Amino acid sequence: MAKILIIDDEKNIRKSLREILEFEKYKVEEAEDGVNGLSMASKEVFDLILCDIKMPRLDGLELLNKLKEGAIESPIVMMSGHGTIETAVEAVKKGAYDFLAKPIDLNRLLVTVRNAMERTHLVTETKALKKKVSKNFEMIGDSKAIAGIQEMIEKVAPTDARVLITGSNGSGKELVARALHEKSNRVAGPLVEVNCAAIPGELIESELFGHEKGAFTSAVATRKGKFEMAEGGTLFLDEIGDMSLSAQAKVLRALQENKITRVGGDKEIKVNVRIVAATNKDLQKEIAAGNFREDLYHRLSVIPIHVPSLNERKEDIPLLAEHFLTQICSDYGMVKKTITKEGIKELQQINWTGNIREFRNVIERLIILCEKTISEKEVRQYASVGK
Numbered sequence: 001m002a003k004i005l006i007i008d009d010e011k012n013i014r015k016s017l018r019e020i021l022e023f024e025k026y027k028v029e030e031a032e033d034g035v036n037g038l039s040m041a042s043k044e045v046f047d048l049i050l051c052d053i054k055m056p057r058l059d060g061l062e063l064l065n066k067l068k069e070g071a072i073e074s075p076i077v078m079m080s081g082h083g084t085i086e087t088a089v090e091a092v093k094k095g096a097y098d099f100l101a102k103p104i105d106l107n108r109l110l111v112t113v114r115n116a117m118e119r120t121h122l123v124t125e126t127k128a129l130k131k132k133v134s135k136n137f138e139m140i141g142d143s144k145a146i147a148g149i150q151e152m153i154e155k156v157a158p159t160d161a162r163v164l165i166t167g168s169n170g171s172g173k174e175l176v177a178r179a180l181h182e183k184s185n186r187v188a189g190p191l192v193e194v195n196c197a198a199i200p201g202e203l204i205e206s207e208l209f210g211h212e213k214g215a216f217t218s219a220v221a222t223r224k225g226k227f228e229m230a231e232g233g234t235l236f237l238d239e240i241g242d243m244s245l246s247a248q249a250k251v252l253r254a255l256q257e258n259k260i261t262r263v264g265g266d267k268e269i270k271v272n273v274r275i276v277a278a279t280n281k282d283l284q285k286e287i288a289a290g291n292f293r294e295d296l297y298h299r300l301s302v303i304p305i306h307v308p309s310l311n312e313r314k315e316d317i318p319l320l321a322e323h324f325l326t327q328i329c330s331d332y333g334m335v336k337k338t339i340t341k342e343g344i345k346e347l348q349q350i351n352w353t354g355n356i357r358e359f360r361n362v363i364e365r366l367i368i369l370c371e372k373t374i375s376e377k378e379v380r381q382y383a384s385v386g387k
Helices: 011-023 034-043 060-068 085-093 107-138 144-156 173-182 204-209 245-258 283-288 296-301 310-332 341-346 355-369 375-384
Strands: 003-008 027-031 048-054 076-080 098-101 163-166 191-195 234-238 259-261 267-272 274-279 303-305
Touching: 003 011, 003 034, 011 027, 011 107, 011 234, 027 034, 034 048, 034 060, 048 107, 060 076, 076 085, 076 283, 085 098, 085 245, 098 107, 144 173, 144 310, 163 173, 173 191, 173 234, 191 375, 204 245, 204 259, 245 259, 245 296, 267 341, 283 296, 310 341, 310 355, 341 375, 355 375
Parallel strands: 003 027, 003 048, 048 076, 076 098, 163 274, 163 303, 191 234, 234 274
Antiparallel strands: 259 267
């Protein structure tokens, strides 16, 4: 049952609001002034707080400030019998969810409460999903190589410096890109990913920069590109070594001028994005072969980060195995399985050409095909399938 806190110095108003809300099946608590209201909101989690503005000891706007300073996440609806547009605007600017003028209209009250509850539910759900996503993209390992990468991320993430991540397929380049975004000052903005290898050369420019209606046969409407979608956030250009030379030239211009032009258009659009790029290719060799622009390489590689292959950090295998056993068994709704010490040693003997991606697949296969405790023999039997 959703819980609501009413903070108002007028007993009759508290009583009226309580009766209305309890009739709607909400649980209601009361505070007769701002000081008591602050104390209650600090000790207990409420789904919504209804707060009067004019109160003795601590008025509503001061209370609103203190609630926000205390990181109280409940939506707060301010109420006042002396309400003006200026008061309402000030309350919303300070972080109130909404403002209700007294005498309070019953329908408006119930709609506001319902909308605020939906917001609370969405915020909670979003946090849970973000937590789950973060766990899925967590960097696992305590090897010297991983410690060095994590240290570099801590230093670089708060800046807007461009980063070029190198490493073989499946080594975890995307994890580094996500960590850079999540620890940056742009974390509230989007992280937009473009797999340059997966998009045909003739479409990559439209994908990155968008297009105007009629720019080409199938352009039936104007469309934003990834640069615009990543506004205020991070644009992750994965497998940038596979980008066409014409697209490279446009990307270089965008990095130099912080402006783009949609395909088929002539209007310059300002963009504010941080670029993180990744590749499994040796870009110096690609430059020598005439496949990659040297000036773009230098623009992208302000901070180079190399992600080692799993074969280069086999001391991380016990931690990785534990992580994937926990994660995959949880996803399948299974009791967690374990691998014997001998089984772990066997995993460390394998040549992991597919890196972390291959390793996760093998752990999933072992979970599905083996009993509760996975033996060395089973690792030998099933880990080599498909090799």
